[in-house]
Amino acid sequence: MKALVVCLDGMSGVLLSGPAVRAVAAGAEHVTLLCSPRGEAAAALLPGVDEVLVWDAPWEGARPPTVDEADVDGLLRRLREAAYDVALVVPTSARGPLPIALLLRMAHVHRIGAEGVDHPATLVDVSHPRLPGRHDAEAGLDLAAALGFAPRAGDDGRPRILPAPDTSGLTGNGPYVVLHPGAGAPERRWGAGRAAETVALLADAGHRVVVTGGPDESGLCREVSGGTAVDLGGRTGLRTLAGVVRAADVVVAGDTGPAHLAAATGTPVVSVRSPAVSAERRDPYGVPAALLGGPGGATPQDVLRAVRSLMRQGVA
Template sequence: MKALVVCGDDFGGVLLAGPAVRAVAAQASPVTLMTGPRGAPAARLLPDVDDVLVWEAPWEGARPPAAADADTDGVVRRVREAAYDVALILAPDGMSPLPAALLLRMAHVPRIGAAGDGPAGTLLDVHAPRPRDRHEARAALDTAAALGFLPRTGDDGRLRVLPTPDTTALTGNGPYVVVHPGAGAASRAWSPDRCAEAVALLADAGHRVVVTGGPDETALTRHVSGATAVDLGGRTDPRHLAGVLRAADAFVGGDTGVAHLAAATGTPVVSLFAPVFPAERWAPYGVPSVLLGDQKAACAGTGARHCPVPGHPCLNEVTPQDVVSAVHKLLRADDA
């Protein structure tokens, strides 16, 4: 049985789809994961993905392409030519699965399942409920199960990535804590100065610190690293970043895809979690974690890219000492 999983989410959202992809692969082969450019690097890290089909849908993302520029005819042709037997649609939060389902019907996919609210007509063969308080990784597994795909015996349902390279040449020898100061939206970012203070306090407490960030975050990582930490800003691709995270004692960062990557490598997470999205659905999954931040703040559930409350109190009231204490709590639990 040839299967297609459609997940047009970003890097972190695709990682959260990983357990559901493994469930599909337990009974189907090959498995193709169809996603957009933002999710494709994560898709290539997932076990049991035989091929990645990259297509930017005109209905997904903060800045989707115009419908006329999306080459819908081309992707319908590619899906039709691949002759999939079944498709599972894992729509991003707040997105209907129906546009993707219509595209797959046009491509003659015979059996399609998804989760969502509202009528589905004849577009979906399986239309599973989606509880609003269910974690995204768990909800994706539920949707796969509704379509008949159950995890392999012994699969614990946690996030996973493919084996990672040795990154000692990047990090240096010895244990370390990773601090990742960046975030995809300003509403989910802790103050750079607070991050720098936390790095200094962690170093004072005897920890080696490695600071990570993307190519466009090098000024941020340089500021946060100071003269104390190893600055890997702009120096890791997703696979090597996964290796850096796997070898870490703990990860400190906001509600970002990199936090989900840390969880996928099995590393405990201190999450500076702004409540613009609900923690019960998006918090680090399947690893020991500590959530810091006021989950009942006025910005809770707004989905805002910029905190609507002056001063960003939901995160900026978290102190660097809170972060150090949370790291020590996780390390004590790991030693127990």
């Protein structure tokens, strides 16, 4: 059986699709993950994926391509040539499944499953309602089960990634806390001043701090590090970042992507939410976590207390 798992979301959605991907892989001979360019690096880290197919959908992301730029005909040609037996459209917090379900039907995918209760039977063979209170990772497993895919025995259903590299050459020896101040969406970004104050507070409390960020966040990370923390801003791809967060005592992040990456490596997370952000469906899953935020936002003192709490619990 050839299976297609579709997740056109970014890094967070792809990482949370991992449990469903592994369930599908337990019952299929070949699994392809169709993802967006924003999720491609994360897709390469997922166990159970045999092939990654990248497509930029004209309805996804902050700056979607035009229909012509998206080359819908090219996608349909590739899907038809692959001749998939089944497709699972992973539940996400973004757009609904119907646009991609239509394309999958046009590509002659035999059986299509998606979350929802009122999808046309001409487009979706298995419409599975989301159960109350289900996290996105759990909802993906629920949908996989509705399509007949069960996890392998012993699979705990948590997000996981392939083994991460040893990054002690970057971080130095000894325990440390990771602080990731950047974010793809403006509403998730820390102010540089608040993040720098948090670094100083953690360092004064005896924690060695490693600051991480993407290629376009080098200046932010330099400012936040302030000569106190190890500055890895712009120096890590996603797989290397996975190694950095895997070896950390705790990861402190405002953006969901790094938080989910840490959780997928088994590292406890302090998730610092903006007051404007509510993401219960996408809280760090499967690891001890502290969720900070509220009308006034989280303070550096809140972060320090959360880090100490996780470490006192003996989980870091």
